[in-house]
Amino acid sequence: MAGETLLKVQGVETYYGNIRALAGVDVEVNKGEIVSLIGANGAGKSTLMMTICGSPQARSGQVIFDGEDITKLPTHLIARKRIAQSPEGRRIFPRMTVLENLQMGANLDNLKYFKEDVEKIFVLFPRLKERQSQRGGTLSGGEQQMLSIGRALMARPKLLLLDEPSLGLAPLIVKGIFEAIRKLNQEEGLTVFLVEQNAFAALKLSDRAYVMVNGKVTMSGSGKELLANPEVRAAYLEGGRH
Amino acid sequence: MASPSENTQSGLMAKAVKEGIFAGAIAFGMFLLYVGIETYQDIDNRLVWRTRWGLLAIFVLVAAVGRFLTVGFIKPHIDRRKLAKAKSGVLEISEDKGFFHKHFLKIALIALLLYPIGSVMLFGPQGSLKYVDNFGIQILIYVMLAWGLNIVVGLAGLLDLGYVAFYAVGAYSYALLSANFGLSFWILLPLAGILAAMWGIILGFPVLRLRGDYLAIVTLAFGEIIRLVLINWTDVTQGTFGISGIAKASVFGIWSFDVGSPNYFPRAMGLATSSAWYKIFLFYVILALCLVTAYVTIRLRRMPIGRAWEALREDEIACRSLGINTVATKLTAFATGAMFGGFAGSFFATRQGFVSPESFVFLESAVILAIVVLGGMGSLTGIAIAAVVMVGGTELLREMEFLKLIFGPDFTPELYRMLLFGLAMIIVMLFKPRGFVGSREPTAFLRERKAVSGSFTKEGHG
Ligand SMILES: Nc1ncnc2c1ncn2[C@@H]1O[C@H](COP(=O)(O)OP(=O)(O)OP(=O)(O)O)[C@@H](O)[C@H]1O
Numbered sequence: 001m002a003g004e005t006l007l008k009v010q011g012v013e014t015y016y017g018n019i020r021a022l023a024g025v026d027v028e029v030n031k032g033e034i035v036s037l038i039g040a041n042g043a044g045k046s047t048l049m050m051t052i053c054g055s056p057q058a059r060s061g062q063v064i065f066d067g068e069d070i071t072k073l074p075t076h077l078i079a080r081k082r083i084a085q086s087p088e089g090r091r092i093f094p095r096m097t098v099l100e101n102l103q104m105g106a107n108l109d110n111l112k113y114f115k116e117d118v119e120k121i122f123v124l125f126p127r128l129k130e131r132q133s134q135r136g137g138t139l140s141g142g143e144q145q146m147l148s149i150g151r152a153l154m155a156r157p158k159l160l161l162l163d164e165p166s167l168g169l170a171p172l173i174v175k176g177i178f179e180a181i182r183k184l185n186q187e188e189g190l191t192v193f194l195v196e197q198n199a200f201a202a203l204k205l206s207d208r209a210y211v212m213v214n215g216k217v218t219m220s221g222s223g224k225e226l227l228a229n230p231e232v233r234a235a236y237l238e239g240g241r242h
Numbered sequence: 243m244a245s246p247s248e249n250t251q252s253g254l255m256a257k258a259v260k261e262g263i264f265a266g267a268i269a270f271g272m273f274l275l276y277v278g279i280e281t282y283q284d285i286d287n288r289l290v291w292r293t294r295w296g297l298l299a300i301f302v303l304v305a306a307v308g309r310f311l312t313v314g315f316i317k318p319h320i321d322r323r324k325l326a327k328a329k330s331g332v333l334e335i336s337e338d339k340g341f342f343h344k345h346f347l348k349i350a351l352i353a354l355l356l357y358p359i360g361s362v363m364l365f366g367p368q369g370s371l372k373y374v375d376n377f378g379i380q381i382l383i384y385v386m387l388a389w390g391l392n393i394v395v396g397l398a399g400l401l402d403l404g405y406v407a408f409y410a411v412g413a414y415s416y417a418l419l420s421a422n423f424g425l426s427f428w429i430l431l432p433l434a435g436i437l438a439a440m441w442g443i444i445l446g447f448p449v450l451r452l453r454g455d456y457l458a459i460v461t462l463a464f465g466e467i468i469r470l471v472l473i474n475w476t477d478v479t480q481g482t483f484g485i486s487g488i489a490k491a492s493v494f495g496i497w498s499f500d501v502g503s504p505n506y507f508p509r510a511m512g513l514a515t516s517s518a519w520y521k522i523f524l525f526y527v528i529l530a531l532c533l534v535t536a537y538v539t540i541r542l543r544r545m546p547i548g549r550a551w552e553a554l555r556e557d558e559i560a561c562r563s564l565g566i567n568t569v570a571t572k573l574t575a576f577a578t579g580a581m582f583g584g585f586a587g588s589f590f591a592t593r594q595g596f597v598s599p600e601s602f603v604f605l606e607s608a609v610i611l612a613i614v615v616l617g618g619m620g621s622l623t624g625i626a627i628a629a630v631v632m633v634g635g636t637e638l639l640r641e642m643e644f645l646k647l648i649f650g651p652d653f654t655p656e657l658y659r660m661l662l663f664g665l666a667m668i669i670v671m672l673f674k675p676r677g678f679v680g681s682r683e684p685t686a687f688l689r690e691r692k693a694v695s696g697s698f699t700k701e702g703h704g
């Protein structure tokens with residue numbers, strides 16, 4: 001199942017006004033892989049995630065998904081190609097219940113699979129089941145992260161983008177969430193592209209990884225290779241191990 | 243931490259006295275020029291002024307005593323009750339609501355249906371006019387307008403300060419098309435809605451990228467533009483003179499309410515000739531329009547578009563990444579809200595028989611928005627209650643002749659309408675910061691619709 005390219009980012013440059021946040025990025029994600037992207041604050045990781053989703057759009061370069069050029073597609077149409085995202089800061093709907101949040105992730109015009117998919121997510125994150133009628137805004141940070149991932153999964157994505165799923169969470173919760181990602185990947189064959197500050201955990205989980213510095217990819221390799229790489233260790237791992 | 247109770251008691255009284263005096267001083271400063279001094283024209287048309295120290299003293303006293311009582315007695319009492327409730331472990335929302343609470347909507351609907359009949363029986367046709375027209379129809383028009391605006395502001399979260407523009411479009415559409423082409427109310431009602439919806443989309447396009455305060459200002463300007471066009475395009479709208487002699491609505495084209503007409507409705511029904519029957523008919527028309535608005539709103543909330551509106555209010559970026567077309571979502575919100583404004587407008591025109599730009603000033607938008615906010619953005623029941631309180635309250639003011647005994651014969655209670663309006667808003671917002679009905683009713687359930695346990699759905703103050 002692996003090997004076939006699902007997402008291909010080619011020479012992408014993204015600007016905020018006159019500021020170039022991405023300076024020609026090349027990234028590839030194959031079907032069935034977990035690929036992670038690590039880098040310092042402000043390196044442009046979230047920008048890359050958002051560029052894949054078309055907001056902001058790349059000024060030059062190409063984003064190709066499943067053999068189709070989606071660079072200039074509006075965001076909502078990209079999402080309908082079944083690229084789902086759990087964005088930075090989770091962005092759940094605070095006044096809606098857990099169940100309503102999950103529903104927003106599903107295809108609203110066709111809720112045929114809604115019940116089935118919700119049950120699956122409740123198996124993956126039993127905490128969400130207990131809290132299904134609680135308002136999203138009153139969930140704990142960890143529960144919100146689970147909800148954000150669950151909501152993204154409701155779209156039955158071909159590619160799941162996760163922007164810092166471990167942000168602000170206790171180590172035990174992070175472990176649980178990473179475990180859930182691994183399970184999704186192994187049991188459902190879900191392809192995952194994730195951004196992480198928690199480089200150690202991310203590299204251990206990933207098949208492959210990229211390192212980004214100042215809007216450019218400077219290194220790439222398998223998770224193991226990068227874990228062993230002295231430069232990576234010095235910059236992202238030493239003293240920061242969880 | 244526990245200090246002797248008489249100690250805290252005297253401390254509390256001292257604090258209450260202090261805050262009372264302070265409130266009095268503030269009231270004195272605030273009202274000195276507004277209330278204490280009055281300007282008027284004498285016989286020679288000169289502007290002169292006189293003082294009203296008595297009235298000023300009443301204002302200051304009310305503020306001081308009110309503050310004293312609040313700090314010294316009311317607030318401690320409320321706190322004690324809350325504490326006792328928390329101790330006994332009773333949740334804020336109990337599972338078993340009273341009979342009245344459970345069947346509130348049915349009871350309200352039946353009461354509304356019987357309301358005109360009851361007032362005719364109690365006060366006779368002519369006597370019922372006041373209750374059916376001034377209170378009934380007036381309040382229901384605002385209920386409808388507020389429910390329409392609720393779609394834009396309450397559900398989609400787009401702050402619209404120019405809603406009255408669509409009301410005006412509806413009213414003038416009916417007035418002009420009926421005068422120039424002789425079309426009937428029942429044809430023009432949907433047409434006015436469609437025209438208003440079109441204007442909603444026209445307004446929607448330029449403001450798609452705006453949010454919050456910027457959006458509010460542009461919509462405010464839009465409302466003013468429409469009004470200025472109505473004033474200045476005199477060839478068509480007759481400017482500030484307005485359009486009069488607007489045709490009455492008929493009973494679905496079968497009977498008419500023109501006395502001269504052969505199928506005059508009261509005669510056909512064997513009733514005495516009176517304008518009250520027309521008002522009663524209009525009461526049921528606006529009631530039906532309100533029910534349609536409520537039904538559509540409730541249905542839409544459970545459909546993809548309604549869910550998208552609510553999601554848009556919560557987080558636009560998340561919406562987009564979930565595949566929601568935010569452009570279409572905003573435009574449909576504007577269009578749907580505007581359509582109901584248009585319906586209300588054409589109803590208004592046929593009820594008044596006269597429209598002029600003066601009916602569509604910014605204050606109207608502000609009042610409608612205030613009703614939506616007071617009701618608790620998004621809640622139909624809350625908004626209806628707010629409309630009854632605010633519109634009914636201002637109508638009641640007109641009735642308060644006895645106030646003249648206190649404040650002197652020159653006192654016109656209507657002039658204090660806005661003052662009381664503001665006061666009511668402040669009070670409601672202090673005690674119910676999310677409006678009368680602040681909690682949002684969820685729309686997604688697994689299996690059957692089960693009663694959601696109260697403690698979870700109750701929101702914190704935010
Ligand atoms: N909306 C924006 N407008 C202007 N500049 C932006 C905007 N968003 C991000 N930037 C800039 O682009 C650069 C990359 O930001 P980005 O959010 O992609 O970083 P990141 O790698 O995700 O960092 P972090 O790990 O802190 O989340 C930063 O210099 C940031 O200041």
Ligand SMILES: [Mg+2]
Nearest residue numbers: 045046047088
């Ligand atoms: Mg980031």
